[in-house]
Amino acid sequence: xxxxxxxxxxxxxxxxxxxxxxxxxxxxxxxxxxxxxxxxxxxxxxxxxxxxxxxxxxxxxxxxxxxxxxxxxxxxxxxxxxxxxxxxxxxxxxxxxxxxxxxxxxxxxxxxxxxxxxxxxxxxxxxxxxxxxxx
Numbered sequence: 001x002x003x004x005x006x007x008x009x010x011x012x013x014x015x016x017x018x019x020x021x022x023x024x025x026x027x028x029x030x031x032x033x034x035x036x037x038x039x040x041x042x043x044x045x046x047x048x049x050x051x052x053x054x055x056x057x058x059x060x061x062x063x064x065x066x067x068x069x070x071x072x073x074x075x076x077x078x079x080x081x082x083x084x085x086x087x088x089x090x091x092x093x094x095x096x097x098x099x100x101x102x103x104x105x106x107x108x109x110x111x112x113x114x115x116x117x118x119x120x121x122x123x124x125x126x127x128x129x130x131x132x133x134x135x
Contacts, residue, residue: 077121078128084116086131104130 004021008014078086087104094100111126113119119127 078124080117080119080124083119083124083127083131086128087116090131090134 006014006017008017091097091100091104107130108115108119108127111123113123113127116124116127
């Protein structure tokens with residue numbers, strides 16, 4: 001890092017110091033750099049004018065109002081207790097309780113839930129859908 005200390009009394013002196021420093025570092029004066037930047041800006045302006053002169057007619061079509069997409073009502077998140085009771089009911093009604101428990105455990109694994117009590121809201125919704133499909 002380079003630290004510069006410039007002591008001046010007027011803005012003109014500061015301006016001259018900056019120009020001298022720029023010349024020492026870059027090798028050309030700031031005036032030349034400004035001239036180059038101004039020339040670039042002029043070229044851009046001329047190009048912009050040329051582009052705007054060659055405007056193509058824009059065909060405006062009437063805007064068709066599309067019906068708003070049907071908003072799916074948010075599913076009600078079942079409570080933990082309701083989910084647990086529903087699962088217990090399904091297990092109680094199952095003819096082969098061992099098979100039902102195995103299927104339920106496989107289902108929990110497929111949705112990424114360890115058990116009903118640690119299931120997220122979305123997972124509880126999925127569990128209730130599974131329960132309803134078993135009835």
